[in-house]
Amino acid sequence: MAYNLLKGIGAAYLLYLGVRLLLNPRIMVASGQEGQKREERYLTCFARGLTGNLLNPKVGVFYVTFLPQFIPAGGSVPRWCTLMALTHMVIGLVWNAVLISGSQYFAGHLRRPAVLKVMDRLTGCVFIGFAAKLALSRR
Template identity: 35%
Template sequence: MLTFAAACLVLIVIPGPDQALMTRNALAEGRRAGLLTMLGGVLGLSVHVSAASLGISALLLASATAFTVLKVVGATYLVWMGIATLRGARRTLREGPPDDGAEGGTTARAGRGRRMLRQGFLSNALNPKVALFFVTFLPQFLPSRGSVLPHALLLSLVFAILYLCWFTLYVISVDRLGRVLRRPRVRARIEQVTGLLLIGFAARLAFQ
C-alpha cells in the first residue's frame, strides 16, 4: 500500500492539464473555483475507476479506433480550453483587476461553479492516459486470488484521497499568493502560460 501511495503521489504531482486548469481558475475566480475544479477532476477519475472495475477501459484500450477517438476528443477539448484561456489573458489586460467572482448574484456564482466542475471533470474523463493508468498500473497491486473488485476500489480511494489532499494544499497556496498573482499583468502572463500548456498537453496527447 505504501509503495502504491508513493507512486500515485508522484503521478499526481507531475504537472498536467487538471493542475493547469486549477491554477487558472483559482487565480481568476478564487479558492472556491479552484476547489470546485479539483472536485470535478475527482469525478472524472471516478469514471475511469468504474470503467476499469467493470472491464470497459480494458476493452477501450484493446480497440485502436476507440482509443484514438477518445484521444482526439480529449485533445480537442484541451485545445479549446487553451484558446479560451489565451483569450481570457487579453481580457484581463483590458479589464484590470478581477472581481473574485463577487458580482452577478447567486445564480451567476452557481453557473460559474458548475462550469468549474465541468472543466475539471472533462479534463480527466476525456484523458485516455488516466484510463491507461488504472488498467495497467493499478492491477500490479491487486491480489492474484480472491475478489479483486474490493481491492481495486480501495486502491482507487487511496488515489482519490491523495489527489484531494495534494490539490487542496495547492489551490490554497495559489489563493494565498493571489494578491500578487492576481495583478492584471502577472495574472495575464500566467493565463498565457496556462493556455500554451493546455495546447501543449493536447499536442502531446494527440501524437502519443
C-alpha cells in the same frame, strides 16, 4: 479505434482551451458581488470538471495498467481495486488541500492583472503544445 477517437477529442478540447486563453486572458479576478454574479451554478462547474476528467485518459490508463499489479493473488479484484481507487482519491484530496492552503500565501500577487494575463497566456501555450503532442503521437 476508440482510443484514437478519445485522443482526438482530448486534443481538440485542449486546443480549444489553449486558444481561448490566448485570445481572451483574464485581466482581473472577480470578487465580492461581481464574483457572485459571474459564479456559475454548481452543476455547471461539476459538468465542466467531469468533462475534463472523462476526456483525460491518464486516470483510466493508470487504474488499468498500474493498480492491478498490486492485487494479491487470489484476492477479490473488485474489493482491492475499490480500496486502491479510494486511497488514490484520499491522497489527491489531501494534496489538493495542501495546494489550496499554500496558494493563499501567494493570492495577492497572483490577482494582479499583469500576472493574470501572463499566466493565462502561458497556460494557453502549454495547452496548445499538449494538444499538438497528443494529436501527433502514434500511441
